[in-house]
Amino acid sequence: MLFSRRIHSDINVLRSSNINQDLIEFRPFKNQEINCKKIVEGDENEIKKFVERKPDNIPTNETLVKHTQNCSFFRRIYGYDAVLNTEEEKQFPIAFNILLYKEVEQVEILLRIIYRPQNYYCLHIDGFSPDHVHRAAKSLADCFNNVFIVSKTEKIVYESFQRLQADINCMSDHLDNPNWKYLINLPSQEYPIKSNAEIVQILKLLNDTNYTECIIGTGRLNIRYKFKYKNVYEPNGTYRIVKTNERYKDPPHRMVVVKGSAYGVFTRRFVDYVINTKLARDLLEWCRGVLSPDEYYWSTLNHNPHLHVPGSYKVKCPTTFLLSTYVIWYPMKCPGKFLRFVCIFGITSLSKLAKRKELFVNKFELEYSYPALYCLSEFLRNKSLSRPRIDEKFYKQLYFNQTNIV
Numbered sequence: 001m002l003f004s005r006r007i008h009s010d011i012n013v014l015r016s017s018n019i020n021q022d023l024i025e026f027r028p029f030k031n032q033e034i035n036c037k038k039i040v041e042g043d044e045n046e047i048k049k050f051v052e053r054k055p056d057n058i059p060t061n062e063t064l065v066k067h068t069q070n071c072s073f074f075r076r077i078y079g080y081d082a083v084l085n086t087e088e089e090k091q092f093p094i095a096f097n098i099l100l101y102k103e104v105e106q107v108e109i110l111l112r113i114i115y116r117p118q119n120y121y122c123l124h125i126d127g128f129s130p131d132h133v134h135r136a137a138k139s140l141a142d143c144f145n146n147v148f149i150v151s152k153t154e155k156i157v158y159e160s161f162q163r164l165q166a167d168i169n170c171m172s173d174h175l176d177n178p179n180w181k182y183l184i185n186l187p188s189q190e191y192p193i194k195s196n197a198e199i200v201q202i203l204k205l206l207n208d209t210n211y212t213e214c215i216i217g218t219g220r221l222n223i224r225y226k227f228k229y230k231n232v233y234e235p236n237g238t239y240r241i242v243k244t245n246e247r248y249k250d251p252p253h254r255m256v257v258v259k260g261s262a263y264g265v266f267t268r269r270f271v272d273y274v275i276n277t278k279l280a281r282d283l284l285e286w287c288r289g290v291l292s293p294d295e296y297y298w299s300t301l302n303h304n305p306h307l308h309v310p311g312s313y314k315v316k317c318p319t320t321f322l323l324s325t326y327v328i329w330y331p332m333k334c335p336g337k338f339l340r341f342v343c344i345f346g347i348t349s350l351s352k353l354a355k356r357k358e359l360f361v362n363k364f365e366l367e368y369s370y371p372a373l374y375c376l377s378e379f380l381r382n383k384s385l386s387r388p389r390i391d392e393k394f395y396k397q398l399y400f401n402q403t404n405i406v
Contacts, residue, residue: 345363
């Protein structure tokens with residue numbers, strides 16, 4: 001299997017590409033093979049061998065740029081030309097937004113496992129990212145006709161409006177591509193726990209509805225929108241977000257504010273509505289004065305039945321389950337380590353992650369999590385081979401019949 005063994009490629013291709021064959025090595029530990037099957041099964045003895053070990057073979061931007069100089073070589077040796085692709089998957093293309101700031105090599109690891117030739121992938125590189133990150137991302141995208149760099153880049157600060165706008169910029173670009181059924185927005189540090197075939201099966205059960213988190217009541221953190229926030233720009237071009245003493249206006253069109261995740265699962269009809277209707281643009285404009293507006297925009301649109309937004313529900317907050325993403329926030333128990341209040345997963349987490357019902361997990365940090373990503377990749381590729389059916393009973397309990405959907 002590509003991700004779990006050393007790759008021996010065509011010598012002529014290697015010579016013509018000036019690529020060192022020794023660099024084409026995906027294993028996290030050069031001198032010891034990790035048994036991913038046992039890791040995913042929760043074998044404590046196997047986990048103990050590696051839990052304290054720092055990987056000695058982590059992909060780098062430099063290696064990725066070197067390999068993508070010859071795209072046919074890159075796609076073949078990294079496995080893109082040999083992805084398993086069922087007829088059901090081919091008939092159900094998906095659009096993905098991937099937002100990144102650094103480590104294009106981790107984006108490539110994510111892309112490699114979710115890549116299918118019928119899907120579309122928009123890469124948004126932060127406007128504050130160093131030039132070498134932009135170059136590496138472009139080098140990666142240039143090797144595919146269905147992977148592209150967003151046409152308009154935003155400079156993103158944590159909790160800023162620009163984070164939301166970056167997703168919307170990708171959505172706008174995606175509408176130029178035909179046929180895709182759903183859009184999933186991702187940060188570069190997420191990774192799937194479902195194969196593409198399983199994701200397609202689950203999305204088909206949605207009956208052309210969106211799926212966003214829904215939090216009402218005190219959980220909405222109303223200080224984020226009861227007072228106006230603004231960007232204060234520094235002489236060096238960066239900015240910070242400042243809370244003012246100005247009471248902020250209510251959202252437009254009698255909307256009730258609903259909080260949720262920045263990530264979701266969106267129908268094409270919904271994306272078209274976001275880009276092309278005045279109501280959606282009015283809410284977006286209101287979000288300019290909100291802290292972390294990406295945690296309000298999608299859920300507010302999707303959970304105000306009187307708006308009749310395509311793919312939304314006729315009832316408020318039908319479920320609290322977040323289909324798109326599993327994440328652990330502090331102070332919940334984290335099986336890995338916390339970084340800025342978010343749990344970073346490692347190999348000790350995999351046996352439980354493999355059983356979860358969400359589509360993706362947030363988050364993984366390349367240096368800490370690479371062995372986990374390596375084993376998750378093997379786990380997902382094996383699932384693509386065995387083609388297990390999803391737990392339809394569970395997912396059908398979550399979704400509503402078409403009669404309950406706008």
